[in-house]
Amino acid sequence: MAPSRRLIIFAVIGTVAVGSGVSVALWANSDPPDRPPAAHVVQPGAPGQPGRSLSGNDLTQVSPPGFAAADTLFIEGMIPHHAQALEMTALVQGRTDNPDLTMLAKRIDVSQREEITRMQRWLDERGVPTTGPHVGHAGHDKLMPGMLTDEQFAQLKQARGAEFDRLFLTFMIGHHQGALTMVEELYATGGGLEPASDQFAREVNADQSIEIQRMQGMLAKMG
Structure with a gap:
């Protein structure tokens, strides 16, 4: 980076x-x-x-930085990325009796739902269209890093009990790692100069890194 x-x-x-x-x-x-x-x-x-x-x-020579194309692409890609995470957390109810996993899923749901609202507001404030095939839902024609394929999502949906727990944690760890990759790509392509996009990217990087460690610990306890 x-x-x-x-x-x-x-x-x-x-x-x-x-x-x-x-x-x-x-x-x-x-x-x-x-x-x-x-x-x-x-x-x-x-x-x-x-x-x-x-x-x-x-x-x-310092002047207030504005947002760049890389910022827009990052936000537009992160919205469906978050949206799929919400689809994954929605599967938890009725498929597990693990209270730690249930609480983790609830935290992910609350935080990423709020972040989707922030990202949509970011686009709106900068006059970037927030409708179309690339924004606002998980039906993205190009999967962002870490996103589940249709086959993986179907596998998770069919699982129950301990099998569901392992798949959920494994897939969500990969999903979060994909978000970290997106943050790296943002800075590598000249984005993140604008204070708002920079702050959001840093929060995603920090929060999802912590959650990855937590999920890896949960997975290790399962054996």
Whole structure:
């Protein structure tokens, strides 16, 4: 993943939020009272990548970043990706008596349902059409990374009990890993510069990474 150019964090005294997605953080240092505190400007990298210090010359060239085609493609692909996750969680009732898996599915359902609303609002606010074969449902003509095929979904639907639990966890782990791949592709193709898309991508990366670890632990306990 290539480092992205996004939120800029300054260091001096207190915290001030300014427009265009730029945050200015200030703190005191050990400089004498008659000298101004030294400024340290750090540009965060993409998830998992280090940031870099910016020179004063770099700072003068910083302008509020807008959304790019890569951002739109990421959001348009993530909506049906999330929608399929909701279809998977909808299968849980009546197919398992595992309370931990039931609770996990409920958390996934609530969080991804809310994120679909956020993504649809993101598209609407930027004038991107939110209807058509690519947006808003799992019937995507091109499966996003990690999405189940029709055959896999039918297999999950037919399973019951321990078999369902194993398939659900295995398929959902792969589904989540696919979402992480989509985040990587976003930054690799020049997206994630806009603060809103960057924040959302980082949240997806963090939340689904945690859930992957939780599901792997559940699967390991099943033997």
